Amino acid sequence: MIYNAEDWARLRNAVFGVSLLAWVVILLEPRASPCCAVNAAGVSWTVLLAAHPPASLAGNWALMLIAMMAPMLVAPIYHIRISSFARRRARSTMLFVAGYGIVWMVAGIVIVVAELIAVWRMPGSYLPATIVGLTAVVWQASPFKQRCLNRCHSHRPLAAFGFAADLDVFRFGLEQGLWCTASCWAAMFFPMLLPEGHFTAMAAVAILMFCERLDPPREPRWRWRGFGTAARSLSLRLRAPQPDPAPLTALS
Amino acid sequence: MATTYTRNNAWNKGGNLTNPDLLWYAKGVGKMMSRGLNDPASWWFYAAIHGEYVTPANIQPAFPGWKFIKAPPTVPTSPLPVSGNQNLYWNQCQHQSWFFLPWHRGYLMALEAQLRKDIVGLGGPATWALPYWNYFGGTNGSQYQMPPAFAAKKLPDNNPNPLFVNMRYGPDGNGNIYLPTPAGEAAHPGDPNFSRGQVNANYMSNDLYTGHDQVTKLPGFGGPETLFHHGGGTSGNWEGNPHNLVHVYVGYYGAVTAPLYGLMSDPGTAGLDPIFYLHHSNIDRMWAVWNANGNANPTKSAWLTGPTTRKFVMPGTNGQPWYYTPDQMKDLAKLNYSYQELKSPPAPKAAGLPKRLALLGAKDAAAEAKKAPATPAKPKVTELLGASARPLKISGRVSKAAVKLDAGVRQKTTRSLAMAAKTAAPDNVYIKVENVRGTFDATVLSVYLDLPEGAKPGENRQYLAGNIALFGLRRASMKDGQHAGEGLTFILDATPVIDQLHLKNEFDVESLQVSVIPADPLPENADITVGRISIYREGF
Numbered sequence: 001m002i003y004n005a006e007d008w009a010r011l012r013n014a015v016f017g018v019s020l021l022a023w024v025v026i027l028l029e030p031r032a033s034p035c036c037a038v039n040a041a042g043v044s045w046t047v048l049l050a051a052h053p054p055a056s057l058a059g060n061w062a063l064m065l066i067a068m069m070a071p072m073l074v075a076p077i078y079h080i081r082i083s084s085f086a087r088r089r090a091r092s093t094m095l096f097v098a099g100y101g102i103v104w105m106v107a108g109i110v111i112v113v114a115e116l117i118a119v120w121r122m123p124g125s126y127l128p129a130t131i132v133g134l135t136a137v138v139w140q141a142s143p144f145k146q147r148c149l150n151r152c153h154s155h156r157p158l159a160a161f162g163f164a165a166d167l168d169v170f171r172f173g174l175e176q177g178l179w180c181t182a183s184c185w186a187a188m189f190f191p192m193l194l195p196e197g198h199f200t201a202m203a204a205v206a207i208l209m210f211c212e213r214l215d216p217p218r219e220p221r222w223r224w225r226g227f228g229t230a231a232r233s234l235s236l237r238l239r240a241p242q243p244d245p246a247p248l249t250a251l252s
Numbered sequence: 253m254a255t256t257y258t259r260n261n262a263w264n265k266g267g268n269l270t271n272p273d274l275l276w277y278a279k280g281v282g283k284m285m286s287r288g289l290n291d292p293a294s295w296w297f298y299a300a301i302h303g304e305y306v307t308p309a310n311i312q313p314a315f316p317g318w319k320f321i322k323a324p325p326t327v328p329t330s331p332l333p334v335s336g337n338q339n340l341y342w343n344q345c346q347h348q349s350w351f352f353l354p355w356h357r358g359y360l361m362a363l364e365a366q367l368r369k370d371i372v373g374l375g376g377p378a379t380w381a382l383p384y385w386n387y388f389g390g391t392n393g394s395q396y397q398m399p400p401a402f403a404a405k406k407l408p409d410n411n412p413n414p415l416f417v418n419m420r421y422g423p424d425g426n427g428n429i430y431l432p433t434p435a436g437e438a439a440h441p442g443d444p445n446f447s448r449g450q451v452n453a454n455y456m457s458n459d460l461y462t463g464h465d466q467v468t469k470l471p472g473f474g475g476p477e478t479l480f481h482h483g484g485g486t487s488g489n490w491e492g493n494p495h496n497l498v499h500v501y502v503g504y505y506g507a508v509t510a511p512l513y514g515l516m517s518d519p520g521t522a523g524l525d526p527i528f529y530l531h532h533s534n535i536d537r538m539w540a541v542w543n544a545n546g547n548a549n550p551t552k553s554a555w556l557t558g559p560t561t562r563k564f565v566m567p568g569t570n571g572q573p574w575y576y577t578p579d580q581m582k583d584l585a586k587l588n589y590s591y592q593e594l595k596s597p598p599a600p601k602a603a604g605l606p607k608r609l610a611l612l613g614a615k616d617a618a619a620e621a622k623k624a625p626a627t628p629a630k631p632k633v634t635e636l637l638g639a640s641a642r643p644l645k646i647s648g649r650v651s652k653a654a655v656k657l658d659a660g661v662r663q664k665t666t667r668s669l670a671m672a673a674k675t676a677a678p679d680n681v682y683i684k685v686e687n688v689r690g691t692f693d694a695t696v697l698s699v700y701l702d703l704p705e706g707a708k709p710g711e712n713r714q715y716l717a718g719n720i721a722l723f724g725l726r727r728a729s730m731k732d733g734q735h736a737g738e739g740l741t742f743i744l745d746a747t748p749v750i751d752q753l754h755l756k757n758e759f760d761v762e763s764l765q766v767s768v769i770p771a772d773p774l775p776e777n778a779d780i781t782v783g784r785i786s787i788y789r790e791g792f
Contacts, residue, residue, distance in 0.1 A: 001684060
């Protein structure tokens with residue numbers, strides 16, 4: 001009905017498990033990554049595409065999404081589960097994931113094509129990654145990014161019956177996908193363009209995206225954002241236990 | 253052990269300025285009001301710790317922006333504190349959270365220490381402590397009226413009384429501040445065509461701080477488990493009633509004042525009104541009574557240590573920040589104050605399981621349950637039973653929504669009610685009023701189930717599922733606010749109404765009609781929308 005810590009933990013563990021599995025697949029099968037990591041020097045566009053058929057690129061992109069994005073979906077999936085009839089929860093969750101996934105797959109087309117072009121034109125160059133990386137840094141600090149992050153926290157009330165319920169969760173997925181893409185497009189694009197260090201960059205971006213979702217919604221303005229809540233939380237957990245300051249002394 | 257201060261009943265000595273606790277409170281408040289907005293020892297700074305509408309992130313083009321508050325008091329809007337102090341102290345109040353009670357306890361302790369320091373500086377008693385307004389107290393509950401000291405415009409020395417506030421309108425919108433407790437209602441019967449939600453202490457019968465069972469509805473007496481939570485979501489039971497209702501009724505609005513409403517009705521202005529702290533002193537006192545009645549606070553470290561993302565902190569009287577945790581606040585006996593009275597109000601007449609079983613025709617089971625009361629069972633399943641199809645705009649005298657029921661889930665509840673004699677574990681049924689958004693905090697809405705057409709709600713309380721006060725609505729609805737504009741969500745126990753419908757064979761229906769009725773006619777442009785009304789069953 002509302003947030004319950006035990007139910008939340010069960011869902012979180014399941015979703016994190018799926019993400020972890022995807023990471024393992026990616027790490028064990030380096031080619032299962034949409035980044036070409038290919039030596040495209042002197043290769044024609046046709047040959048390049050033949051080496052990386054669209055279906056394969058799409059599959060690899062989807063795997064990357066599952067690995068990196070799944071942890072961010074615990075909250076909206078929880079909202080769906082407590083808002084739906086028990087018999088519809090799995091169906092509603094799948095429809096939500098479909099809506100969310102569609103947006104990111106469309107974004108993936110743009111990103112992967114741009115990546116292919118960059119690799120083909122400037123094989124081994126760090127320039128494309130540098131340009132996109134700098135753009136990502138500026139975007140990260142911008143008020144537009146904050147607005148998108150804020151919207152990611154927003155959960156619409158959902159219809160409960162029939163086609164209206166299906167449509168609502170699908171639309172919810174599309175909305176979450178749109179705000180998520182708008183928030184993270186630059187950070188997701190950056191690792192794709194690195195000639196080397198792609199997986200490390202992927203992991204770093206995944207950590208950034210997870211940490212920034214821990215931050216509560218805030219006023220959109222220019223500021224460094226992403227690790228505030230996570231850093232404070234870690235710092236407080238790592239601090240040695242403080243002696244009881246006996247509130248009376250401080251207040252008398 | 254440090255001195256134990258005693259917080260006294262504000263109604264001592266007639267509740268007027270001959271009561272030294274109130275006279276010195278007034279003087280202390282006046283002293284704090286003389287300081288600037290940026291001074292951590294100022295009245296205004298302390299109010300902003302709770303919530304504010306004065307920083308660029310929260311500034312409003314009209315009331316409740318602090319710039320538009322009608323004096324008295326004259327509220328400064330500059331100079332703002334340095335950003336470090338704003339980030340450290342301001343906008344901390346914990347609402348719709350299990351931190352609601354301990355955070356406010358620390359808040360009051362800090363303010364009280366500052367006031368005492370100023371009062372002593374003015375020649376007052378070193379034993380001074382913050383009084384409480386026990387709106388359930390007095391002979392036959394007569395203390396539902398605000399102590400007269402707060403209505404006096406002048407102090408005995410003819411200076412303006414800092415306890416008096418212009419924007420405090422009361423349930424009749426005329427500055428007469430009383431609360432519709434059972435005694436208050438009897439003295440001020442409202443219009444039966446509307447529904448004035450009663451302020452009561454029924455949730456003192458809860459047995460769980462967080463969570464739910466057969467006698468405690470979600471989210472529990474103290475509130476739901478959260479991280480640092482400045483508002484939005486679902487209020488704890490004690491926060492819902494009496495806390496939220498008192499806030500709304502003391503502030504409120506009138507036909508001539510609307511769309512303005514009283515300072516107490518909005519968390520971003522409530523801390524400016526000196527009555528706020530006497531209200532919270534009572535809320536705090538009754539938490540202590542609830543504990544003394546044998547009810548435990550949470551033992552999870554997530555509660556004890558407080559949120560890890562932002563610590564609770566108040567300005568210390570020594571100029572240093574005072575950090576505190578719920579663990580330090582949980583036991584009144586370990587703190588430096590106590591209360592003049594630490595007893596329960598008259599025990600609320602909770603139906604209890606035996607009475608309910610008897611009502612459902614399970615007389616033997618009822619007798620068994622009465623003979624050997626067991627620990628209230630925890631629900632085995634909570635699931636959606638029905639929901640409305642579209643958002644509901646709240647306006648006028650009554651707003652209605654059809655809540656369609658799922659036949660299969662409804663049958664589970666019907667079966668459990670019919671089998672009560674055998675199982676002694678009939679379902680509980682709750683209404684969830686979700687994603688209430690808007691900008692008009694100052695109203696109390698009563699939620700009725702299947703109220704017959706033409707029936708006067710005030711005379712047909714048997715159909716009443718519960719009352720919701722919209723304290724915190726505006727801030728919870730801000731899209732870039734801490735709760736992403738989700739608004740407020742309320743959970744009401746519809747079990748007694750469903751039992752009655754079941755007994756009249758009126759529950760096996762396709763849908764139930766929910767009527768949302770305000771306590772008084774809403775202003776024409778009052779902006780309130782309910783995202784969804786849903787019904788849930790809890791099976792045991």
